[in-house]
Structure formats: C-alpha cells, structure tokens
Amino acid sequence: MAVASQDNAVQTGRAARVFVYLVLLLFALFYLLPLYVMGVNSVKPLEEITGGRMMSLPETFTLAPWASAWSTAQIGVEPTGLRPYFINSLLMVVPAVAISTVIGALNGYVLTKWRFRGDTIIFALMLFGCFIPFQIVLIPMALVLGKLGLAGSVPGLVLVHVVYGIGFTTLYYRNYYAAFPTELVRAAMIDGAGFFQIFWRIMLPVSGPITVVSVIWQFTNIWNDFLFGASFGGTSQPMTVALNNLVQSSTGVKEYNVHFAGAILAALPTLIVYVVAGRYFVRGLMAGSVKG
Amino acid sequence: MAEVEIRALRKSYGSVAVVHGVDVDIADGQFVVLVGPSGCGKSTLLRMIAGLEGITGGTIRIGGRVVNNLPPAERDIAMVFQNYALYPHKTVAANMGFPLRMKGMAKPEIEARVAKAAAILGLEPYLARYPRELSGGQRQRVAMGRAIVRDPQVFLFDEPLSNLDAKLRVQMRSEIRELHQRLGTTTVYVTHDQIEAMTMADRIVVMRDGHIAQVGAPLEVYDRPANVFVAGFIGSPAMNLLPATVAGGGEVEVGGTRLAAPEVAGLAPGTAVTYGVRPEHLDLADTGLAARVAVVEPTGSETHLVLHMEGRDLVAVLRDRLAIRPGDTVRLAPRAGLHHVFDATSGVRIG
Numbered sequence: 001m002a003v004a005s006q007d008n009a010v011q012t013g014r015a016a017r018v019f020v021y022l023v024l025l026l027f028a029l030f031y032l033l034p035l036y037v038m039g040v041n042s043v044k045p046l047e048e049i050t051g052g053r054m055m056s057l058p059e060t061f062t063l064a065p066w067a068s069a070w071s072t073a074q075i076g077v078e079p080t081g082l083r084p085y086f087i088n089s090l091l092m093v094v095p096a097v098a099i100s101t102v103i104g105a106l107n108g109y110v111l112t113k114w115r116f117r118g119d120t121i122i123f124a125l126m127l128f129g130c131f132i133p134f135q136i137v138l139i140p141m142a143l144v145l146g147k148l149g150l151a152g153s154v155p156g157l158v159l160v161h162v163v164y165g166i167g168f169t170t171l172y173y174r175n176y177y178a179a180f181p182t183e184l185v186r187a188a189m190i191d192g193a194g195f196f197q198i199f200w201r202i203m204l205p206v207s208g209p210i211t212v213v214s215v216i217w218q219f220t221n222i223w224n225d226f227l228f229g230a231s232f233g234g235t236s237q238p239m240t241v242a243l244n245n246l247v248q249s250s251t252g253v254k255e256y257n258v259h260f261a262g263a264i265l266a267a268l269p270t271l272i273v274y275v276v277a278g279r280y281f282v283r284g285l286m287a288g289s290v291k292g
Numbered sequence: 293m294a295e296v297e298i299r300a301l302r303k304s305y306g307s308v309a310v311v312h313g314v315d316v317d318i319a320d321g322q323f324v325v326l327v328g329p330s331g332c333g334k335s336t337l338l339r340m341i342a343g344l345e346g347i348t349g350g351t352i353r354i355g356g357r358v359v360n361n362l363p364p365a366e367r368d369i370a371m372v373f374q375n376y377a378l379y380p381h382k383t384v385a386a387n388m389g390f391p392l393r394m395k396g397m398a399k400p401e402i403e404a405r406v407a408k409a410a411a412i413l414g415l416e417p418y419l420a421r422y423p424r425e426l427s428g429g430q431r432q433r434v435a436m437g438r439a440i441v442r443d444p445q446v447f448l449f450d451e452p453l454s455n456l457d458a459k460l461r462v463q464m465r466s467e468i469r470e471l472h473q474r475l476g477t478t479t480v481y482v483t484h485d486q487i488e489a490m491t492m493a494d495r496i497v498v499m500r501d502g503h504i505a506q507v508g509a510p511l512e513v514y515d516r517p518a519n520v521f522v523a524g525f526i527g528s529p530a531m532n533l534l535p536a537t538v539a540g541g542g543e544v545e546v547g548g549t550r551l552a553a554p555e556v557a558g559l560a561p562g563t564a565v566t567y568g569v570r571p572e573h574l575d576l577a578d579t580g581l582a583a584r585v586a587v588v589e590p591t592g593s594e595t596h597l598v599l600h601m602e603g604r605d606l607v608a609v610l611r612d613r614l615a616i617r618p619g620d621t622v623r624l625a626p627r628a629g630l631h632h633v634f635d636a637t638s639g640v641r642i643g
Binding site for chain 2: 181183184186187188189190191192193197201202205206
C-alpha cells in the first residue's frame with residue numbers, strides 16, 4: 001500500500017523510479033551549479049579566480065571578500081560596502097510588504113463579504129493593474145512622487161511598491177475569502193461584531209496560508225526590484241541598485257570574489273523567506289485557488 | 293422574550309419581488325415554523341427578521357419595537373445556521389462566549405453563562421475542543437449554545453437540521469423542542485421539511501412564492517388545508533388530488549364514481565372541483581374508486597399502495613398486511629367526512 005501522501009500517485013516499476021530520480025538529480029545539480037560557483041569563488045583570494053581555476057574549491061579559504069562586500073567595497077563613489085543599501089532595502093521592504101498585504105486582505109474581505117454595486121468592476125480594474133508594465137508608469141509616477149515630496153526617499157519607494165502590490169494581494173485574498181463561508185460573517189454580525197472586529201477576529205485568524213503567499217510574493221518582488229529602485233531611489237537606493245553599481249564599476253580591478261559575495265548577500269533575504277515560509281507557499285496557493 | 297409582529301413585509305431584489313406583503317403575528321414564547329418549498333421566500337423572511345437582509349417595505353416589530361433599521365446585534369435575537377457557522381479557530385467555549393465578549397461582558401460572567409448553557413446542552417466535556425473535532429450533532433448543539441448564552445428575545449433557526457443524517461435529525465428535533473419548552477423563548481424556525489414543521493411547531497406558516505398560503509396549528513393545517521397547495525404540501529405521502537365534477541345531491545363524481553361531499557350542495561351540478569383525500573383515509577371496500585395496483589410498498593407498520601386510476605396516480609396507506617399484488621384491481625372508499633373539496637380554478641377550499 002502507498003503511504004498517505006502518495007495515495008493518488010500512480011504506482012510505477014522500480015526501474016522507472018530509478019530513472020526518474022536520476023533525471024531529477026541531474027537537473028538539481030545543473031540548477032545548483034551557479035550557486036556552487038558563487039559560493040566557492042566568494043571565499044577565494046582574487047588570484048585564484050583570475051588564475052583560471054573558477055570551478056575548483058578554494059586553496060586558501062578567506063572571508064575577506066565578504067567583509068569587503070559588506071562594509072568597504074567601492075559603491076559608486078563612496079567606499080561604504082553594501083551595508084547602508086541593505087538597510088535601505090530593509091526599511092523599504094518591511095513596510096511595503098506589510099502595508100500592501102494588509103490592504104489586500106481588507107480589499108479581499110470587502111469584495112467578497114461586503115459586496116456593493118460595481119464591486120466586480122473595481123476588482124477587474126485592480127486586476128488590470130497587475131498587468132501594466134513597470135516602464136509605462138515611470139514618468140507619471142515620478143510626477144506624483146515629486147508633487148508629494150517623496151521623490152528619492154525610502155517612503156516614496158514604499159508608496160510605489162504598495163501601489164503596485166495591491167492588485168496582486170487583493171487578488172490573492174479575494175479568491176481565498178470567496179471560499180470562506182459567508183454564514184460565519186453573518187453569525188458574527190448577529191453576535192455583535194462590527195466591520196473591523198469581524199475582519200480582525202474572524203477572517204484574519206484563518207488567513208494564514210494566503211498571508212504566507214502574499215508575503216513571499218511581495219517580499220521577493222519588492223526586494224528584487226531594480227527599475228523602481230534605480231528610478232526613484234535617489235540618495236536612498238536599495239540593495240539591487242547598489243549591487244549593480246558594485247559589479248558594473250568600470251574602473252580598477254574587477255574583484256570577482258567580492259562581486260560573488262555581494263550577489264549572495266543580495267539574494268540571502270529572499271532565500272531565507274522561502275526556506276522559512278516556503279512550505280506553506282504551495283499549500284497556500286492551492287488553498288486560494290480551489291474555489292472562487 | 294417578546295412577540296414578533298410582521299406587517300405587509302415586502303422584499304425585492306431590483307425588479308424581482310420575492311416576498312409580497314406578508315403579515316405574521318408571533319405571540320410571546322411561541323414556536324413558529326416557516327415552511328415551504330425552496331424559493332418560497334421563507335429564508336429571506338427569516339433573514340429580514342434577523343437584520344441580515346434589507347427590508348423593501350412594511351415593518352417588523354420585536355417586543356413592540358420597530359427594528360427595520362436596527363443592525364442585527366441590536367435586535368436582541370440569536371440565529372442558528374444550517375451549516376452551524378462555528379468559528380473554526382476558536383474552541384467550543386470561545387465560540388459560545390463570543391457574543392458575550394462582543395458585548396463587553398466581564399470574563400467571570402462569560403464563563404458562568406457558557407458553563408450554564410453547556411450544562412443545558414450536555415456540552416461540558418467538549419468546551420476545550422475545536423469545531424473540527426466534533427460530530428455534526430455536537431456542532432449543531434454548540435451553535436445552539438452560542439445562541440442561548442445571549443438569552444435573546446427571539447431565536448431564529450435557518451434549516452438547522454438539514455445537514456444531519458436521518459436518525460440524528462429526529463433526535464435533534466425533539467432536543468430543540470425540549471429546549472424551547474425549558475427556556476420558553478419565542479422561536480422562528482425555517483424548514484422545507486413538512487414533518488419537522490408538523491412535529492415541532494405551535495403554529496405553522498406555510499409559504500409559497502413569497503405569499504403566505506396558510507397559518508395555523510399543525511393539526512389544523514393538516515385537517516383543514518386552506519387550498520390545494522397546502523393540501524399537497526403538508527402530509528406524507530401527499531394527499532391525492534383528483535379532478536371531479538359536482539353531481540348534485542351533495543355528491544361529486546370522480547372518475548365515474550359518485551362520492552358523498554355535502555359541502556358542494558350549494559354549487560351548480562357540472563361545476564369542476566378538485567377532490568382531495570389523504571392516503572391514510574382510504575379503505576378497501578366493495579364500492580368506491582376503482583384502481584389498478586401498480587406498486588406495493590410494505591413499510592412494516594403499514595402498507596403503501598401506488599395505484600393507477602384512469603391515467604392518474606393514487607396512493608393509499610393501509611394499516612393491515614394484505615394479499616394484494618401488482619396488477620390487481622381494488623376499490624377504495626374515502627372515510628366519511630375526511631375528504632376535502634377545492635375550487636378547480638382558484639384552488640381555494642370549499643366548505
């Protein structure tokens with residue numbers, strides 16, 4: 001008998017199974033190769049890389065490239081390392097993810113449980129917002145940020161990402177709440193709970209899976225965004241822009257080991273979010289998609 | 293506790309009217325069942341009483357107070373839903389205490405009232421459990437517990453037993469009835485099941501297409517249905533309704549057989565009427581309606597016969613076990629005085 005988690009899988013022969021695992025292993029190695037290259041080269045002295053031994057393990061192990069990337073490397077004209085930009089990114093991503101997720105949840109709640117005339121049109125317009133390419137809105141966005149006095153600041157970037165994220169987060173929560181029994185909301189109304197009490201005490205406690213989806217999605221997109229950061233970052237540019245400035249600098253020696261370390265540093269937060277919350281990710285996507 | 297007074301109540305969704313001017317009076321402490329086929333407006337009516345649905349026209353008074361524009365929480369009502377509507381992330385105790393917490397009641401008092409309600413419903417062993425760990429009947433009991441902790445003026449039940457299996461339904465039926473006798477709270481109960489209506493109600497309100505077809509005590513509705521719709525809806529198996537003509541001399545003619553019906557004496561001979569007789573009021577006899585037996589259904593306590601009579605189906609319920617087989621032709625005589633006559637066009641009861 002198959003174990004519970006496999007009982008809807010097709011039974012296959014032993015040979016076929018070995019073949020499948022071999023192929024999977026091969027692909028896994030293939031996709032892990034870049035990470036390997038980045039990892040080993042970030043802990044080598046530069047001479048080992050330029051000497052043509054890019055694929056081999058380090059002969060002399062050193063963390064100096066990491067220290068350099070973090071705090072002393074030349075970013076643009078300042079030798080600050082990536083640290084200040086990492087902090088900029090954090091200051092941008094945390095409020096942007098939190099605000100867009102909360103607003104998305106509220107929107108989903110209203111669009112499914114407090115329906116009003118024209119709600120489907122509003123939802124359709126929000127969905128439409130998901131498909132507008134970033135480049136199109138750059139100039140109007142710059143105009144608005146200028147008028148609001150938020151140009152070139154972290155709050156400005158937070159606003160940009162919240163506006164862009166609401167379409168997605170609303171979509172997630174709307175579909176999730178559509179499957180949530182409306183009678184519970186009615187029961188809560190009779191029990192004396194108001195609009196926000198129902199949201200806070202009834203809806204949010206059962207929104208775990210979809211919140212994980214929303215947070216991962218928003219965090220990854222906002223952290224990895226380059227275009228908005230480069231356009232509206234001003235003096236408080238995020239990590240992605242700084243990494244570009246580090247790697248693309250056209251003067252002096254190319255410190256590949258420092259570049260590799262910097263690139264890993266830039267990718268680390270999203271990696272951590274995936275590892276910590278990832279197991280809920282697929283489950284959450286399914287939870288929202290079954291009914292709607 | 294309070295009386296509920298509904299006057300000329302109407303409900304429309306855009307141009308579609310679903311409840312057309314309904315009047316119902318529910319006395320203090322009464323158990324009233326709203327019954328009707330699906331789409332008759334009974335659930336809409338209940339939700340309007342609860343305040344979950346806006347009112348298009350008319351008034352609803354609870355305890356003498358017009359509640360038309362009050363939100364549900366201020367109407368002093370409690371409602372039990374068909375799918376229980378328990379909060380999945382809260383324990384049984386937290387579910388039952390939720391309405392009290394929303395009122396801002398102190399914790400010790402909430403606990404005391406939850407404990408009291410749990411004792412009434414036999415829920416004490418389950419207070420720390422979550423809804424998903426309970427059976428259907430237990431969940432329904434928790435939903436009732438959440439309603440009774442508030443000590444409301446009116447209980448509203450929206451098809452609370454539809455999700456339970458047949459045996460549990462019968463048991464919960466008497467439990468709800470017993471609870472009502474104990475608490476004496478005015479209750480409005482919606483169901484599509486006429487057996488539930490008959491067995492539980494002090495008064496039945498039969499609804500059809502957003503109108504009230506008849507209001508009365510269960511046996512009153514059963515004995516003297518006001519029209520063909522109620523006659524066919526209340527009672528199981530359903531009443532036989534046969535086309536007939538007035539024959540004069542206080543008799544009607546049904547499929548070539550003359551049957552006594554004193555109430556038609558005033559009508560002109562030849563007038564078309566509908567003759568109704570319940571399956572349990574038909575007896576095997578030497579005279580009466582001749583019909584061919586199509587199916588014999590023994591239930592143990594009684595025997596159901598499905599018969600064909602001139603292209604119409606006829607059902608009879610007999611107390612005795614008889615040696616009748618499909619294909620036999622029998623004669624069935626309605627018991628004296630236990631028939632019904634309705635106007636053929638309007639469907640209204642005659643006599």
